[in-house]
Amino acid sequence: MSITLHLASMVIQQAREKAEEIKIPVNIVVLDTAGYLKSFIRMDDAFLGSIDIAIQKAKTSMLFRANSETVGEFLKPEAAAYGLENTNGGLVAFPGGRPIMNGNAIIGYIGVSGGAVPQDSMIAYAGSFIK
Amino acid sequence: MSITLHLASMVIQQAREKAEEIKIPVNIVVLDTAGYLKSFIRMDDAFLGSIDIAIQKAKTSMLFRANSETVGEFLKPEAAAYGLENTNGGLVAFPGGRPIMNGNAIIGYIGVSGGAVPQDSMIAYAGSFIK
Amino acid sequence: MSITLHLASMVIQQAREKAEEIKIPVNIVVLDTAGYLKSFIRMDDAFLGSIDIAIQKAKTSMLFRANSETVGEFLKPEAAAYGLENTNGGLVAFPGGRPIMNGNAIIGYIGVSGGAVPQDSMIAYAGSFIK
Amino acid sequence: MSITLHLASMVIQQAREKAEEIKIPVNIVVLDTAGYLKSFIRMDDAFLGSIDIAIQKAKTSMLFRANSETVGEFLKPEAAAYGLENTNGGLVAFPGGRPIMNGNAIIGYIGVSGGAVPQDSMIAYAGSFIK
Numbered sequence: 005m006s007i008t009l010h011l012a013s014m015v016i017q018q019a020r021e022k023a024e025e026i027k028i029p030v031n032i033v034v035l036d037t038a039g040y041l042k043s044f045i046r047m048d049d050a051f052l053g054s055i056d057i058a059i060q061k062a063k064t065s066m067l068f069r070a071n072s073e074t075v076g077e078f079l080k081p082e083a084a085a086y087g088l089e090n091t092n093g094g095l096v097a098f099p100g101g102r103p104i105m106n107g108n109a110i111i112g113y114i115g116v117s118g119g120a121v122p123q124d125s126m127i128a129y130a131g132s133f134i135k
Numbered sequence: 136m137s138i139t140l141h142l143a144s145m146v147i148q149q150a151r152e153k154a155e156e157i158k159i160p161v162n163i164v165v166l167d168t169a170g171y172l173k174s175f176i177r178m179d180d181a182f183l184g185s186i187d188i189a190i191q192k193a194k195t196s197m198l199f200r201a202n203s204e205t206v207g208e209f210l211k212p213e214a215a216a217y218g219l220e221n222t223n224g225g226l227v228a229f230p231g232g233r234p235i236m237n238g239n240a241i242i243g244y245i246g247v248s249g250g251a252v253p254q255d256s257m258i259a260y261a262g263s264f265i266k
Numbered sequence: 267m268s269i270t271l272h273l274a275s276m277v278i279q280q281a282r283e284k285a286e287e288i289k290i291p292v293n294i295v296v297l298d299t300a301g302y303l304k305s306f307i308r309m310d311d312a313f314l315g316s317i318d319i320a321i322q323k324a325k326t327s328m329l330f331r332a333n334s335e336t337v338g339e340f341l342k343p344e345a346a347a348y349g350l351e352n353t354n355g356g357l358v359a360f361p362g363g364r365p366i367m368n369g370n371a372i373i374g375y376i377g378v379s380g381g382a383v384p385q386d387s388m389i390a391y392a393g394s395f396i397k
Numbered sequence: 398m399s400i401t402l403h404l405a406s407m408v409i410q411q412a413r414e415k416a417e418e419i420k421i422p423v424n425i426v427v428l429d430t431a432g433y434l435k436s437f438i439r440m441d442d443a444f445l446g447s448i449d450i451a452i453q454k455a456k457t458s459m460l461f462r463a464n465s466e467t468v469g470e471f472l473k474p475e476a477a478a479y480g481l482e483n484t485n486g487g488l489v490a491f492p493g494g495r496p497i498m499n500g501n502a503i504i505g506y507i508g509v510s511g512g513a514v515p516q517d518s519m520i521a522y523a524g525s526f527i528k
Contacts, residue, residue, distance in 0.1 A: 009177065012176075013176075038314070038432075041186050042177050044175040045140055045173075045174050046172060046173050048139050048140055055171060066314070066315075067314050068313050069313065084338065084360060085360045086338045086342075086357070087322070087326070087341065087351045087356055088319065088360070090352070090356035091318045091356070091358060092318045183431070184457075184484070184488075191484055195480070207477065207479045211477075211479075220479060225484070226479070226480045227483070229481065252478070271439065274438075300445075302445050304439050305438050307402055307406075307435075307436050308433070308436070309402055310401050317434050
């Protein structure tokens with residue numbers, strides 16, 4: 005549960021700059037490695053419905069230590085993992101949730117929602133490495 | 136639901152400086168006037184159990200446009216408002232939740248938890264006025 | 267609701283040895299015949315998201331006294347059992363949940379999650395017979 | 398989130414021996430430092446209603462890094478912390494939840510329920526130190 009507020013603030017800032025660059029207002033959340041809220045911002049005009057999506061993408065990423073879309077592979081109909089998406093209070097498994105890497109170590113998870121899927125994904129990526 | 140991220144960030148910063156001054160790690164949340172999450176930080180070493188308390192204090196404040204402890208007056212046993220505390224998903228009505236004032240206008244709500252009650256209250260107060 | 271802690275511990279141990287043999291860290295749960303938790307272990311490095319999956323697989327197995335994947339047959343789209351997966355707080359109906367047999371009698375249910383589906387299934391099988 | 402299954406099993410064993418010594422069947426749970434289930438046993442004849450109590454005592458202890466009864470001090474009517482007990486999904490704040498200490502470090506949390514309060518407390522204490 006190691007991410008510091010200092011690093012979490014950097015992560016949020018990196019993601020926010022990307023969102024501003026591509027002019028998409030989003031919700032950005034940082035969870036610690038156990039899934040507890042560490043830092044959050046909702047940019048002006050971001051959808052209210054995306055608050056929960058951002059948090060659940062990050063949580064889904066945390067639960068399986070993988071990008072949210074990687075978890076999504078197991079939710080495809082042909083995977084036949086019936087009911088999997090209803091576990092853990094509901095998985096949200098499309099792009100926008102990622103581990104935050106500090107070198108080779110996962111120190112937390114970022115979740116982004118508010119734009120189109122590739123936009124959310126790009127913004128989450130921008131926040132997912134400690135520079 | 137008007138608070139901007141710019142102002143919410145100022146509110147968080149003002150409260151955080153007070154928390155650092157009195158050396159109490161807390162959770163600080165800003166909700167908009169409809170109770171939706173706008174900004175949040177968990178300072179390092181703040182209790183995990185205080186994340187939810189901070190959010191619920193701010194939400195309780197929002198629901199009745201009053202400080203959380205003012206709502207608490209109605210929860211005293213002698214008020215006989217049986218079941219009131221179970222409404223709205225659970226009221227949390229002790230000090231640490233407050234309206235954020237911009238002049239005479241309420242623009243959002245702050246919630247703080249992690250220290251003793253007077254400390255949480257002092258930190259929330261520090262964040263509750265736009266300077 | 268008859269499984270004893272002595273037998274539940276044997277079941278967990280049998281499954282754990284299989285998991286260690288194939289080097290997959292998993293969550294292993296034993297429920298009694300009414301679905302109440304009897305014994306549980308999370309092996310080191312097992313996914314946090316698999317705690318709930320293991321428990322729900324075992325519970326799904328218990329609810330219909332069948333392997334979890336047998337219940338899954340009723341959740342295939344062509345079964346047209348609309349909403350079935352949302353009953354009972356959410357069914358989890360892919361391999362890894364099984365009755366525990368003592369001779370011909372069901373004495374409890376095992377659930378396993380953390381590996382690929384065939385691995386979970388193999389580990390659950392290893393725990394599902396009292397020797 | 399550091400407790401190993403090896404240490405968690407020792408904790409369960411220490412607590413179980415105390416429970417057997419005083420002839421009280423209980424539920425015993427070990428959570429990691431983030432509150433996730435690590436290990437659990439229900440002794441034969443322990444109350445079904447005590448499964449959740451044991452887990453919630455340990456979780457309450459985790460949320461505030463304190464014995465469950467210490468959290469209970471803040472729930473006394475004279476503390477006037479209205480609604481506190483409804484936070485975090487419901488606090489359970491009477492004896493039987495404790496940090497597990499490995500030297501000076503908290504490595505997890507134990508929760509015990511099934512006996513009278515002093516019995517639960519004694520059993521939890523027996524499991525709360527790595528020898």
